[in-house]
Amino acid sequence: MQIRLKLMGMLKPRTPPGGTLEVAVGATIADVLRVLDIDPRTVRVFTVNGQLERDRDRVLAADDELAAIPPVGGG
Template sequence: MQVEIKCFATLSDFTPKGGFLAVDDGSTVKQVIDLLGIKAEDVKIMFINGKHESLASVLKEGDRLGLFPAVGGG
């Protein structure tokens, strides 16, 4: 199945070319993060189709996954 992936801030280099990635049916956010070569501890916020989700959330065909690192500031 195909999902759209956008990685933000310090994770932006991990966004796949064209913004889409083919993954197995039933793949979790954690499995996609591993496939992209990102350390799970580097991802602090995950959105699927605009809703906050967890590493265990299962993706479906056509989902949009957004991955964000911890954001610091002050």
């Protein structure tokens, strides 16, 4: 199945061409992070279809939009 990705900040370069990713049925947010070789400790905030999601074991559905937002620093 295919999902849409919005990767922000330092994660943006890991966005696949077209902003979509083919994943297995039953894939979770954690599975997507593994496929994209993203250290799960670097991402604390996710949204699925615009709704805040904290559970990395959330199962995604076809055509879901997953956004990953890493912490932002500054001063």
